[in-house]
Amino acid sequence: MATLVTPENIVYKRPVGLTDTVTTYCPGCTHGIAHRLVAEVLEEMNVLDRTIGIAPVGCSVFAYNFIDCDFLEAAHGRAPAMATGVKRVLPDRIVFTYQGDGDMASIGMGEIVHAAARGENITVIFINNAIYGMTGGQMAPTTLPGMKTTSSPSGRDVEAQGYPIRMAEMLSTLDGAGYIVRRSLHDPANIRKAKKAIRTAFEVQKHALGFSMVELLSTCSTGWGLTPVESLTWLEEHMIPAFPLGDYKISEPVAALKI
Amino acid sequence: MARELLKGNEAIAEAAIRAGLDAYYGYPITPQNEILEWMSKRMPELGRAFVQAEAELGAINMVYGAACTGARVMTSSSSPGISLMQEGLSYIAGTEVPMVLVNVMRGGPGLGNIAPSQGDYNQICKGGGHGDYHPIVLAPANIQEAVDMMPLAFDLAEKYLNICCVLLDGSIGQMMEPAELPEMQPYPRPFNQPWAVNGAIGRERRILTSIYLDPPEEEITNLRLLKRWEQIQKNEIRYKEYYLEDAEYVVIGFGTAGRIALSAVRAARAKGIKVGLFRPISLSPYPYKRIEELCAKTQAFLVTEMNAGQMLEDVRLAVRGRVPIRFYGRLGGVMPLPDEILDEIEQMVKHPPKAEDDPAAIWLHRMLETVK
Structure with missing residues (x-):
């Protein structure tokens, strides 16, 4: 049987930066897309062999099974501190953390704020899906008001449980931050914009222009109790109004960067 | 240098x-x-x-x-x-x-x-x-x-x-x-x-x-x-011994407590008491074996620490009831003085502890009476 897969008609394949590993993420989860974008960017920049990733605690605890570069696995929330420790002794390497909202915006708030304030030359990929996925769908610091989770069963009551935290806006106030943007992974056009932002963030690091973070609005079909398609719609209709997409900090040297 | x-x-x-x-x-x-x-x-x-x-x-x-x-x-x-x-x-x-x-x-x-x-x-x-x-x-x-x-x-x-x-x-x-x-x-x-x-x-x-x-x-x-x-x-067991060759009594203390105890041991030697000092340097791993060996020629141990007897537990693990132990600790940032440890050495010689004693409990009741 003649194969259809020939070099001249391949339009889509696994990037070199992703390992040949069966996914452990749920159907409909956008972690896979985010992993792919990071892998594509590292491959295109030709830096896979000098990149050190730091995985978080959460669903992406096993990010290192998929993204094909040197990796460390941090304690919950501490990835930016660990990345600082690595980058300061190996300043010519590319160092990035990949963190979810519980990891970064809750238990790791101290580490992320101070890494940004110090202007650490690291890149942070921040997955915001408004829920704790790995532990079974509890309320996150980014859970929307009224949103039902397993630990806010009647919906997040802001009187008792407070309000969601907008990380991109918050970190953008820090002088050490060079590049802080929020993108979304709910449709192809936005995925393309997300990839461009990830590329810029790593270029910012390569040029030592300070702390860079790309916040990616993401889905959690399992935690949200929606089908994958419903989840994409829910993200667009509910998360984007609460977490507006945009560029929150582009420092002058970053704006002048030619990519 | x-x-x-x-x-x-x-x-x-x-x-x-x-x-x-x-x-x-x-x-x-x-x-x-x-x-x-x-x-x-x-x-x-x-x-x-x-x-x-x-x-x-x-x-x-x-x-x-x-x-x-x-x-x-x-x-x-x-x-x-x-x-x-x-x-x-x-x-x-x-x-x-x-x-x-x-x-x-x-x-x-x-x-x-x-x-x-x-x-x-x-x-x-x-x-x-x-x-x-x-x-x-x-x-x-x-x-x-x-x-x-x-x-x-x-x-x-x-x-x-x-x-x-x-x-x-x-x-x-x-x-x-x-x-x-x-x-x-x-x-x-x-x-x-x-x-x-x-x-x-x-x-x-x-x-x-x-x-x-x-x-x-x-x-x-x-x-x-x-x-x-x-x-x-x-x-990687490390320790230091002082005056142990002919010692009948052995003081055990680490770090600063061991250093203070050395002054007390010298003062006791000057008074004719055959006492020496064993100072563990590696606390983990702990020199259990060496303390076990010291049991053969020791009449009693005095353990002194700046805590309530945390290392004492390890000494007891090594001694396993073969030799009586007395304990002296100061707590909460209070340092023992050489004179206090000298007094403890003399008390140990004068009123030998018994092997079945609980040294930490006896020390505690002494402390509760003296430190008000």
């Missing part, structure tokens, strides 16, 4: 630098601030990494990151700060990467005070973090010993892929005495260990982690740690 008048904390910091320290990450806490301050000046001027972290949690996780690259890295802290670092210490132990921790104990529990104490013996020797792991713990009794321990601490940590802690108290950190610093080691030392995560240039990629989701795999990891610990127990 010549002997100089050096402050404990500063001498420790400089000794670490001369031993080839690549990175220091720390957070201010009394009584060890001079280590951080010394590093903040010296490390940048030598082109090496220094970060004052946002908290001890941040500091220990920066150490964790740098340790995974194979760099020579250390942090220092004091009791409440060490409590905060326990998370990272457990992860570092579980990832099997080397680091050095300088632990300058102060009075506790809680915020306690900033006076010298040995109240964290159990925390560091028995593992304050979660899981089965053992740090190597070395206890100096003077500044020269602390200085000499720094290169050794890095060597041991790297040889056994283990945490090595230099455990002292605020008095050794804060005092000044003459000591000789080591020679500056050639720098940079190339670091490219076969396990290091430092970018997969020209090799297969590497992952360092402390997660083993499959329980049998985690069990194998635990056994690997214990096997290495067995080697450490075999090879």
Whole structure:
């Protein structure tokens, strides 16, 4: 049987930066897309062999099974501190953390704020899906008001449980931050914009222009109790109004960067 | 090199630098601030990494990151700060990467005070973090010993892929005495260990982690740690003995308590009492075997500590009821005076303890009557 897969008609394949590993993420989860974008960017920049990733605690605890570069696995929330420790002794390497909202915006708030304030030359990929996925769908610091989770069963009551935290806006106030943007992974056009932002963030690091973070609005079909398609719609209709997409900090040297 | 008048904390910091320290990450806490301050000046001027972290949690996780690259890295802290670092210490132990921790104990529990104490013996020797792991713990009794321990601490940590802690108290950190610093080691030392995560240039990629989701795999990891610990127990026992040749009574104390006890032992010798001092230097691994040997010719032990008898438990484990033990401790940042220990020695000789006594309970009731 003649194969259809020939070099001249391949339009889509696994990037070199992703390992040949069966996914452990749920159907409909956008972690896979985010992993792919990071892998594509590292491959295109030709830096896979000098990149050190730091995985978080959460669903992406096993990010290192998929993204094909040197990796460390941090304690919950501490990835930016660990990345600082690595980058300061190996300043010519590319160092990035990949963190979810519980990891970064809750238990790791101290580490992320101070890494940004110090202007650490690291890149942070921040997955915001408004829920704790790995532990079974509890309320996150980014859970929307009224949103039902397993630990806010009647919906997040802001009187008792407070309000969601907008990380991109918050970190953008820090002088050490060079590049802080929020993108979304709910449709192809936005995925393309997300990839461009990830590329810029790593270029910012390569040029030592300070702390860079790309916040990616993401889905959690399992935690949200929606089908994958419903989840994409829910993200667009509910998360984007609460977490507006945009560029929150582009420092002058970053704006002048030619990519 | 010549002997100089050096402050404990500063001498420790400089000794670490001369031993080839690549990175220091720390957070201010009394009584060890001079280590951080010394590093903040010296490390940048030598082109090496220094970060004052946002908290001890941040500091220990920066150490964790740098340790995974194979760099020579250390942090220092004091009791409440060490409590905060326990998370990272457990992860570092579980990832099997080397680091050095300088632990300058102060009075506790809680915020306690900033006076010298040995109240964290159990925390560091028995593992304050979660899981089965053992740090190597070395206890100096003077500044020269602390200085000499720094290169050794890095060597041991790297040889056994283990945490090595230099455990002292605020008095050794804060005092000044003459000591000789080591020679500056050639720098940079190339670091490219076969396990290091430092970018997969020209090799297969590497992952360092402390997660083993499959329980049998985690069990194998635990056994690997214990096997290495067995080697450490075999090879790395350290202690110092004074006047033990003809001693009928033996005082046991580590660090500052051991140093104070030496003055008391000398005074007792002057009074004709055949007493000697056994000063454990490696607290973990502990010199059980040597204490067991001492039982054969010892009529009674006096254990003295700046805590409520934490190391006493280890002495009892070695003695196993064969020889009676008396205990004398001061707590909460109060230091025992040589005269107090001399009095304890004399009491031990005059009223020999019984092997079946609970030395900690007897001491406690004595303390409750005398300290009001």
